[in-house]
Amino acid sequence: METNLALLLLLAPLAGFLLNIFAGKKLSRNLSGTLGTIAVAVSFAVTLFFFMQVSSTKEPVMVNLFKWMTLANFDVNFAFQLDQLSLLWLMFVTGIGTLIHVYSISYMHDDENIHKFFAYLNLFIFFMITLVMGSNLLIMFIGWEGVGLCSYLLIGFWYKNQDFNDAAKKAFIMNRIGDLGFLIGIFIIGYLFHSVDYIDIQNAIVSGSFDVNDINNMTWLGVATLCLFIGACGKSAQIPLYTWLPDAMAGPTPVSALIHAATMVTAGIFMITRMNFVFDLTPDVQNIIAIVGAVTSLIAASIGLMQNDIKKVLAYSTVSQLGLMFLALGLGAYEIAVFHVITHAFFKACLFLGSGSVIHAMSGEQDMRNMGGLRKVMKVTFITFLIATLAISGLPPFSGFFSKDEILMTAFHHNKPLWVIGSVASIMTAFYMFRLLYLTFFKGFRGTEEQKHHLHESPSLITFPLVVLAVLALVGGAISLPGSSWLNEYLAPIISHPAEHHALGTTEYMLMGVAVVGALVGIGLAYAKYIKQGFVPVPDNEITGFAKVVYNKFYVDEIYTAIVVKPIYALGAFFKNVTEVALSGFIFGLGKVANAIGAQGRTVQNGSIGLYLFVFVLSVCSIIAYIFLK
16 A cells, blocks of 8 residues: 555656646646646645654655666665655645645646646656655656756746746756766765665665775765765755756746745755765765855855846845755754755745736736835735745744754854854845845835736735745744754654754854844845835946946856856867868768779770670689689
């Protein structure tokens, strides 16, 4: 029964994909969306069943379908592992995924290819479930590549716009760079442990069959974990492979919510947490992860300060929050990173879907400079957006306060410079998120009369997911309260070396106070500038100085184009020309030789009967001579 249920959990979204991709055109728009939503809801229901079972028994559910490959002393099973970590991920992947599907029924109702949209969404969920459920790194890699493919399909869904196609290709290519690192890491892990199965690898470390005192072993293990981290940088948008994620805003808003909140970008955090027993053996790589995470958080937050596209602000916010998660991972606080993944999934899904509600009401407008005053006509959207904004800003009692505060507290006790960086990024977050809130929902309306006439609250299929997510963003922090963490106890069988949780003393209360005051400072600065002064960001051509540098994202894309893209194009053009010259010379040379031989042959064919008879007699004599001599 467990095997059947596990297969239902996995294959229900795949069935939804197949139905919509092959029969979707024959279905009504609502039916196409409903079938896609039911497919994911079925997976959520089965996940809930397994979640309750594993929470009760403390024993993981193992499903071994068949032996996939055997090479000498290396075996790989096609198997799935439903334990505490995978089920926790599946809960928000399928749960939030279901809400996003419900939202999409209304949001995408007028799109001519709605059946294809739901097919791709279902396929995305299927591959994410595969990634999370797999019992070894190779099955994870199948899901890893699958979500990369689906991100390409969904980001470029409106393919008639060339900019959207370029954004999809950018996401696909940058992820391939990270995926190469991930694949090399898998190969090295397989070489060192003669297995890519999580349990086998952990048992080899615990039992001592993998000698951690062998310098050669540890050197290669360090290379492996660094390669795995490179893969995580691609999927979870860390420096230097982060620039694809803001451009992923080209896709429809539900896609943004799915990628940023519940699925693709959390894959890197999941993989490192899953392999925590390996990363614990390579502290130098952990330090690199922590530093990259902190720096990514700060740089992305600084870029978010100047963006005027409502979805771009949220995109850089995602990159920044992912940086905080990697900071926690690098400090060995895996369960705290998971905690922030969960709370972030709640408030970031709410924020993206809320931005979609605004864009829907504004007839496609995404520039906050052309918004304002929307709280008067979009009360549900405003209230839910406000709750999610308070959560991401880190104010109590909202969920983001508890998870972000734990990350900063851990950083303070382990690496104070990184704590400073994380704290500054958090203050920036509060500022740019309330800047977004004030510019969008407060003061007077700055759009056109046509847009003003069209303004209305979104339909219930859009507002219902917003309300559910806002409630989760409000109370979600309860899963890991200071001194009483259900989450830490739940993940205890998964984390080999749990993070040190400090008792709440003077230092901890001081750190909480600093975090709250920092958030209030950011909010206060935004209030003073955008409410008191009524400041509205100037048009693009009037932005000057350092503000222009920040607005243009520190010209990172332009730098990549100059030092990577153009040299590759030039090298490709060079080899193309050289290859063309060499090949064409060779081919045309063969043709010239053939023509020359043919020309000589033609001189023999002159119509002389005497010559023909002579050649005939000569040939017969040659044959007779050959026979006798043999």
